[in-house]
Amino acid sequence: MMRAIWNGVVIAETSRTKRVEGNDYFPPESLKRECFTESSTKSLCLWKGIARYYTLTVNGQVNPDAAWYYPHPSPLARRIKNHVAFWNGVTIEGTREKKPSQHL
Template sequence: MIRAVWNGTVLAEAEDAIVVEGRHYFPPDSLNREYFAESQTRTVCPWKGLAHYYTVTVDGETNVDAAWYYRHPSPLARKIKNYVAFWNGVVVEGFAPEENA
């Protein structure tokens, strides 16, 4: 089982994730949605497309834009459509070391 954890709370948990450029993308149904709020932030990846962000809140503490996903990824990145990746202090646990190579 692979988990995304922040502030002592499991934000997402799945049997597996898709690894792209060293980031673990979690299936959308693996998220504990009560911790997520849509952000207005958008960024563009040259090959994946337009990224949308979530702000995460746990026990009154907020981690702005801690997660992102692609609603309409480019054809090259279609396998991560709506899958969610994390950063900014969110720790991914439970993966085999070779997955992070």
């Protein structure tokens, strides 16, 4: 299981994340939605597209723009559409499922 933890609380949990550029992207259904609030912040990645952000609120503590996602990613990044990644003090714990080896 993979977990995103902030301020001592698990804010997302899943058996499988999608790893891109060293970040684990959690599926949208794995989020504890009560901890997430849409932010007006946006940023541009030249190959993934425009990212939107969430502010986290846990036990009265606020972590602005600590999570991001791509609602309309470029075709190259379509596999992470609406999946959420974290930074700014959010800890990722757990073990990713390994894919079976592929033999030629």
